[in-house]
Amino acid sequence: MDPLSELAARLRQARHVLVLTGAGVSAESGIATFRDAQTGLWARYRAEDLATPEGFRRDPALVWRWYQARRAQIAAAAPNPAHHALAALAAQTRLSLVTQNVDDLHQRAGSPAVICLHGAIMRSICSVTRLPISAQWLAAHPGEPPPSPHHAQGLARPGVVWFGENLPQEALDLAEAAARDCDLVLAVGTSALVYPAAGLPELAKRQGACFAEINLEATPLTRRADIVLRQPAGVALPALLA
Ligand code: BJW
DSSP: OOHHHHHHHHHHHOSSEEEEEOTHHHHTTTOOOSSOTTTSHHHHSOHHHHSSHHHHHHOHHHHHHHHHHHHHHHHHOOOOHHHHHHHHHHHHSOEEEEEOOOSSHHHHHTOSSOEETTEEEEEEEETTTOOEEOHHHHHHSOSSSOBOSSOTTOBEEEEEOOTTSOOOHHHHHHHHHHHHHOSEEEEESOOOOSTTGGGHHHHHHHTTOEEEEEOSSOOTTGGGOSEEEOSOHHHHHHHHHO
């Protein structure tokens, strides 16, 4: 059987499917991935300066402006067939959708209960307390970044998880519980280099789940995959449901 038909059959039989998504799923919506050698964000910008708490402490204005530009790009983007296929899959099967993506395209495609491991770029939080900051506060307090309403030394920062920061515990607990329970795990459009997210397929495999990878390129997880689809997510995912 060809890999697409094999995975489609596995999907039909599965009791609980865990899908782990990464930046490749939003690439077809025009949002840059992180590690593409030419167009990836980390090919053009330094992660140490822009996606660490130390970088934010050194130059909060630089970090704030970079995230404001990305927010504008994401707001102008639309979900693609991969996002829509995953939303449709949730209506057909028991699905835990775990994403590393900080954009809101899964939610805008209609996926329910998305488990966001790396936060949400559209949200702002206090740099000291991590409490949420409302859009109204930000509109009334211009600044790059605006001050925080929650702490005198606090600044608004994007509600994402930077390197060296802990993932939101509730999301990680839900993701790990789904990995222990699922019988099919799909990693879609992720380089599988960033932990703990990249450990989820292995955790599921150890409990006996079948593991499938959908990616344009090989990743460190490929050798552990039972089924590999070398196709764009926006082609492979709709084809699986057809
Ligand atoms: C397509 C496609 C198409 C393209 N169709 N496919 C264990 C071992 C080693 C290190 C660690 C470890 N545990 C923790 C660490 C440290 C660190 C880490 O993992 N470092 C490694 C890089 C070495 N992890 C952390 O710091 C995490 N925190 C943590 O663990 O806290 C406790 C702790 C701290 C320190 C030490 C030990 C424990 C936090 C990680 C936060 C990641 N944050 C970012 C930025 C978010 C905010 C923002 O957007 O600015 O999250 S980094 C970036 O990478 C982003 C992504 O979510 C994440 C993953 O990237 P992703 O999604 O895989 O994208 P790409 O670009 O890498 O890959 C795209 C893929 O798509 C490619 O494979 C393409 O081929 C494919 N593709 N088009 C299908 N159309």
